[in-house]
Amino acid sequence: MPRVIKHPELRREDILDHAQALFLTQGYDRASLNDVIASAGISKGAFYHYFSSKEALLEALADRFARQALAGVQGILDDPGLDPLGRLNGLLSQSRQAKIETAAEAWALFETMFRPENLVLFHRINLAASASFSPLLVRIIRQGVEDGTFRTFDPEGVADIVMQFGLATHDVVAKAIASGSDADMEVAIEILEKRVRLYEIALDRILGLPDGSIRIGEPGYIRAVMTARRKADKAG
Amino acid sequence: MPRVIKHPELRREDILDHAQALFLTQGYDRASLNDVIASAGISKGAFYHYFSSKEALLEALADRFARQALAGVQGILDDPGLDPLGRLNGLLSQSRQAKIETAAEAWALFETMFRPENLVLFHRINLAASASFSPLLVRIIRQGVEDGTFRTFDPEGVADIVMQFGLATHDVVAKAIASGSDADMEVAIEILEKRVRLYEIALDRILGLPDGSIRIGEPGYIRAVMTARRKADKAG
DNA sequence: TTGATTTATAGACCATCGGTCGGTATGGTA
DNA sequence: TACCATACCGACCGATGGTCTATAAATCAA
Numbered sequence: 001m002p003r004v005i006k007h008p009e010l011r012r013e014d015i016l017d018h019a020q021a022l023f024l025t026q027g028y029d030r031a032s033l034n035d036v037i038a039s040a041g042i043s044k045g046a047f048y049h050y051f052s053s054k055e056a057l058l059e060a061l062a063d064r065f066a067r068q069a070l071a072g073v074q075g076i077l078d079d080p081g082l083d084p085l086g087r088l089n090g091l092l093s094q095s096r097q098a099k100i101e102t103a104a105e106a107w108a109l110f111e112t113m114f115r116p117e118n119l120v121l122f123h124r125i126n127l128a129a130s131a132s133f134s135p136l137l138v139r140i141i142r143q144g145v146e147d148g149t150f151r152t153f154d155p156e157g158v159a160d161i162v163m164q165f166g167l168a169t170h171d172v173v174a175k176a177i178a179s180g181s182d183a184d185m186e187v188a189i190e191i192l193e194k195r196v197r198l199y200e201i202a203l204d205r206i207l208g209l210p211d212g213s214i215r216i217g218e219p220g221y222i223r224a225v226m227t228a229r230r231k232a233d234k235a236g
Numbered sequence: 237m238p239r240v241i242k243h244p245e246l247r248r249e250d251i252l253d254h255a256q257a258l259f260l261t262q263g264y265d266r267a268s269l270n271d272v273i274a275s276a277g278i279s280k281g282a283f284y285h286y287f288s289s290k291e292a293l294l295e296a297l298a299d300r301f302a303r304q305a306l307a308g309v310q311g312i313l314d315d316p317g318l319d320p321l322g323r324l325n326g327l328l329s330q331s332r333q334a335k336i337e338t339a340a341e342a343w344a345l346f347e348t349m350f351r352p353e354n355l356v357l358f359h360r361i362n363l364a365a366s367a368s369f370s371p372l373l374v375r376i377i378r379q380g381v382e383d384g385t386f387r388t389f390d391p392e393g394v395a396d397i398v399m400q401f402g403l404a405t406h407d408v409v410a411k412a413i414a415s416g417s418d419a420d421m422e423v424a425i426e427i428l429e430k431r432v433r434l435y436e437i438a439l440d441r442i443l444g445l446p447d448g449s450i451r452i453g454e455p456g457y458i459r460a461v462m463t464a465r466r467k468a469d470k471a472g
Numbered sequence: 473t474t475g476a477t478t479t480a481t482a483g484a485c486c487a488t489c490g491g492t493c494g495g496t497a498t499g500g501t502a
Numbered sequence: 503t504a505c506c507a508t509a510c511c512g513a514c515c516g517a518t519g520g521t522c523t524a525t526a527a528a529t530c531a532a
């Protein structure tokens with residue numbers, strides 16, 4: 001059986017793809033290295049040629065996730081027409097501009113990520129992502145403080161809180177999506193929208209903004225995404 | 237060599253003690269079951285008589301931690317002289333009343349807990365602890381809303397934020413304690429006190445309180461604990 | 473006290489894990 | 503042709519979490 005993939009770079013990516021699929025479905029601990037190489041159709045020797053350990057594979061996977069997430073918000077960061085508040089709002093509702101169906105797909109990933117068996121994987125991605133995002137957030141907040149939009153004595157601290165809130169939102173959404181019946185989901189959506197409103201107001205006040213300045217997603221967006229996700233689940 | 241421990245209940249606790257020591261120093265993954273049973277001086281058969289798996293051992297350990305933490309704040313919860321704000325402040329600076337040296341010991345535990353190799357252990361403890369603490373926090377906040385002290389439309393959400401802030405504080409403190417030189421620590425203490433002030437003000441505003449209502453520990457407490465911890469490190 | 477039954481312990485054994493190692497095929501360069 | 507680095511193979515290794523059978527100790531019934 002001839003190898004289809006020739007270029008080493010692509011082979012590495014291919015291994016990452018198979019590892020990602022296995023880690024997300026079974027978890028990092030439970031998916032064995034033998035599973036990964038069997039799935040990728042390569043030998044142990046080949047694997048250890050590209051990665052120094054299973055741990056290094058996880059690291060590389062987390063880095064790739066973080067890079068993709070960063071690329072997803074590059075447009076917001078590069079947009080010269082945005083002021084600090086606009087940029088912050090853009091980051092907080094990054095998927096706002098995306099089509100509902102695409103967003104639903106993205107949320108499905110989060111739903112998987114927050115499962116307990118993916119704790120290790122999630123933690124790694126988180127570390128890599130915050131290392132990239134945190135400085136960007138700090139810069140935006142600093143800029144806002146300088147031009148008088150925001151008021152705070154601790155931009156790094158506020159950036160941390162913003163990241164915490166962002167993560168917590170994802171967590172709540174993920175759990176809501178995973179919830180059982182349609183009635184359950186209705187309740188979950190209500191709780192979730194209330195929670196997002198709380199985060200918005202909290203950030204308004206922490207940053208010394210008038211209530212209603214921070215917007216995490218557009219009104220009704222959460223409900224739209226979640227019902228789309230729901231429909232996709234029932235279909236697929 | 238005769239067994240000293242007779243009562244089964246005590247034997248279980250004894251295993252937990254040895255497991256705790258090993259898990260905290262080496263991490264859950266790296267400390268093997270053989271290490272645990274060797275340390276406890278028992279056979280595999282004995283171990284599997286008391287615990288169904290290594291995983292179950294972790295679970296039991298996390299539960300014990302959570303119970304101990306809950307017992308540590310029972311006094312604040314039972315004190316009839318405390319109003320909701322007093323109770324909340326008490327929980328947020330639970331070690332305030334303890335002697336500095338004792339507190340330093342407690343923080344040393346956190347320092348260990350936040351190390352990456354203890355991620356799994358820490359996560360389990362966290363789950364068990366929030367399951368216990370969250371309802372208590374919600375009750376206190378609800379009570380405060382009823383008597384007009386607090387103002388919020390989402391007590392559960394605020395409770396979550398309080399827990400997030402509490403955890404984040406521990407994380408920052410743990411990292412500060414672990415930092416290298418004395419000069420590093422001076423910088424770390426300053427950043428940390430700034431961060432705590434931010435959390436205080438954030439909670440004030442989220443709860444609709446006048447600035448300065450929420451107090452996480454007493455002024456200078458952090459510096460006192462950290463220098464004590466530092467001294468203990470150098471000595472021991 | 474004795475016999476029966478349950479609880480507690482021992483340790484050989486097992487499949488599987490992440491990782492190593494000696495070797496081979498391939499393609500470019502001199 | 504000779505040579506060498508890269509890419510790859512799969513048998514093998516020690517250690518791991520977990521199982522199983524055997525037995526010793528405690529408990530209970532008569």
